[in-house]
Amino acid sequence: MAKVKYTPYLFLLPAVLLLLIFKMYPIVLGFKTSLYTESFIGNIESFAGFDNYTGLFTDTVFWKSVYVTLFLNVFINPIQVVLSFILAILLNKKLKGISLFRSINLLPVVVSLPIACILWNIMLSPEQGIVNSILNFLHLPQQPFLASQHQAIWIIIAIATWKGVGYWSVFLLAGLQEVPDSLYEAANIDGASKWEQFKNVTFPLMKRPLTFVTVTDTVTNFLLFAPMYLLTKGGPQNSTNVLMLESYNSAFVYSDPGRASAIVMLLLILILTIIALQFRMLRSKV
Amino acid sequence: MASTKPIKEIAYYALHILIVLAIVSPLLFALVSSVRPLNDIFKYVSPVTWRTFIPTEITLQAYVDLFKEWAFGTILFNTLLVAVATVLFGIIIGSMAAFSFAKFEFKGKSLLFGFVLLTFMIPFEVIAIPLYRLIDQLNWIDSYYALIVPAVANGLVIFLYRQFFMDLPNALIESALLDGARWWKIYTAIIMPLCKPVSISAGLMLFISQWESFLWPLLVTHSQKFRVIQVALSDFTTEHSTLWNEMFAMAVIAVIIPILILLPLQRYFVQGVTNTGIKE
Numbered sequence: 001m002a003k004v005k006y007t008p009y010l011f012l013l014p015a016v017l018l019l020l021i022f023k024m025y026p027i028v029l030g031f032k033t034s035l036y037t038e039s040f041i042g043n044i045e046s047f048a049g050f051d052n053y054t055g056l057f058t059d060t061v062f063w064k065s066v067y068v069t070l071f072l073n074v075f076i077n078p079i080q081v082v083l084s085f086i087l088a089i090l091l092n093k094k095l096k097g098i099s100l101f102r103s104i105n106l107l108p109v110v111v112s113l114p115i116a117c118i119l120w121n122i123m124l125s126p127e128q129g130i131v132n133s134i135l136n137f138l139h140l141p142q143q144p145f146l147a148s149q150h151q152a153i154w155i156i157i158a159i160a161t162w163k164g165v166g167y168w169s170v171f172l173l174a175g176l177q178e179v180p181d182s183l184y185e186a187a188n189i190d191g192a193s194k195w196e197q198f199k200n201v202t203f204p205l206m207k208r209p210l211t212f213v214t215v216t217d218t219v220t221n222f223l224l225f226a227p228m229y230l231l232t233k234g235g236p237q238n239s240t241n242v243l244m245l246e247s248y249n250s251a252f253v254y255s256d257p258g259r260a261s262a263i264v265m266l267l268l269i270l271i272l273t274i275i276a277l278q279f280r281m282l283r284s285k286v
Numbered sequence: 287m288a289s290t291k292p293i294k295e296i297a298y299y300a301l302h303i304l305i306v307l308a309i310v311s312p313l314l315f316a317l318v319s320s321v322r323p324l325n326d327i328f329k330y331v332s333p334v335t336w337r338t339f340i341p342t343e344i345t346l347q348a349y350v351d352l353f354k355e356w357a358f359g360t361i362l363f364n365t366l367l368v369a370v371a372t373v374l375f376g377i378i379i380g381s382m383a384a385f386s387f388a389k390f391e392f393k394g395k396s397l398l399f400g401f402v403l404l405t406f407m408i409p410f411e412v413i414a415i416p417l418y419r420l421i422d423q424l425n426w427i428d429s430y431y432a433l434i435v436p437a438v439a440n441g442l443v444i445f446l447y448r449q450f451f452m453d454l455p456n457a458l459i460e461s462a463l464l465d466g467a468r469w470w471k472i473y474t475a476i477i478m479p480l481c482k483p484v485s486i487s488a489g490l491m492l493f494i495s496q497w498e499s500f501l502w503p504l505l506v507t508h509s510q511k512f513r514v515i516q517v518a519l520s521d522f523t524t525e526h527s528t529l530w531n532e533m534f535a536m537a538v539i540a541v542i543i544p545i546l547i548l549l550p551l552q553r554y555f556v557q558g559v560t561n562t563g564i565k566e
Binding site for chain 2: 007008009011012014015016017018019021022023024025026027029030033087090093095101103104105106107108109110111112113114115116118119120122123128129130132133134136137162166167170171174219220223225226230244247248251252257260261264267268271
């Protein structure tokens with residue numbers, strides 16, 4: 001195999017080149033941008049050191065946005081992981097026609113988040129939405145939904161959950177299918193209750209897919225952007241103004257790429273910290 | 287024991303049916319609304335009667351108008367072109383890189399593979415803004431390049447192929463080498479025909495992600511000429527907010543095309559998804 005000196009590099013070249021240019025370089029560029037301020041006249045950039053970052057720390061809009069992002073994630077991630085797990089367990093039952101349920105469960109995978117948002121938005125319209133009309137039919141009080149600063153974030157959680165849970169359950173279902181039946185039979189013979197079986201057989205064997213789903217789901221939700229952009233523009237009263245939207249607005253509405261990049265860099269650090277914590281927790285829990 | 291089992295089964299079915307209702311209700315709502323005459327769409331919403339759920343008059347006018355008046359053909363063409371081109375180039379470039387990782391020993395291999403893993407852990411949203419500036423410098427704003435090229439190299443696709451190639455016996459390659467085959471020939475004539483299942487999984491992933499992509503085309507395309515379906519739909523809802531039936535028709539098409547592709551191939555999709563998530 002002496003003559004294969006360059007061959008492996010040639011096979012790698014296109015992919016590595018494209019990844020370098022369109023994945024790695026933008027990160028470097030983003031960090032660089034976060035260290036500069038751009039003047040309003042012309043395209044003159046001036047080095048600002050960490051001014052963009054220190055500016056954020058005294059910025060109340062930024063802190064409110066940090067709060068909203070954390071609030072969203074404290075609820076949405078456990079909700080989605082638990083629901084996906086329950087769904088996967090239900091889809092793992094040996095029932096007639098289960099493959100039909102599994103197929104239907106995949107449908108939201110191909111409904112993009114923007115479409116899910118647009119459809120739910122119409123159904124949840126306070127005046128002419130079908131949900132309020134059904135509530136009325138059931139003699140329940142009508143709701144403002146996205147127009148309320150207390151409900152908006154929960155509606156976004158619900159829509160993202162509708163879209164996401166089916167996808168995450170695919171990973172967990174595959175994990176459940178790899179748990180050998182003999183383990184349950186053995187546990188049955190030992191007289192273990194359903195809950196004990198879940199705790200001592202299912203859960204430990206599901207750690208790897210659960211960790212994967214938890215971490216990827218968390219990353220996805222920290223970057224959740226389309227529902228706020230399409231439905232609330234961050235409102236009412238900034239109650240859904242997550243960091244990703246604040247960054248987008250900084251870049252494209254307020255033409256402040258320095259601030260936008262600094263927010264993204266801080267968001268990246270926040271995400272990495274939380275992932276590290278999750279890895280620790282899920283590894284140690286028996 | 288015998289009497290509790292059917293009750294349990296009924297309970298499971300009931301739960302499943304509830305979940306199915308939750309999943310399909312917005313989709314059915316869009317479908318039903320898209321075939322109603324414009325004036326009927328909100329007419330029967332309140333109070334709730336059977337007419338709320340079942341259309342009394344059916345018309346396909348919205349679908350016709352979409353193509354006739356809103357150049358929906360161009361939008362559909364753009365979206366398909368971008369998705370198909372990404373799938374084709376993505377599969378070629380990704381499998382080539384994976385072939386190299388799986389079947390060669392070379393200097394810097396683990397470093398380069400680490401780099402590939404790193405790139406697929408970087409979420410796209412994080413690099414979207416600097417990437418936009420890069421595309422702007424390349425003068426690619428409002429072009430197919432902007433939509434396709436950054437999405438072609440995908441760490442996940444490389445990872446998927448590598449998994450598969452590692453399981454292929456080396457003897458296969460060695461005997462071809464003895465016959466005097468070139469590496470390129472081995473890759474195109476022996477390796478690639480064997481990995482159809484992975485190609486389908488990887489292709490589906492790339493197709494769906496391009497079909498659903500919204501933020502990126504929103505940033506890099508401004509003219510009608512390069513509109514893709516997700517951006518077109520969100521524009522339509524804000525600019526023509528009274529043309530409900532056409533909006534619903536557009537949403538139905540945007541959902542039905544990937545469903546028709548995914549459902550017959552769902553086995554491969556599930557395989558691909560789980561191979562990235564569960565195995566090392």
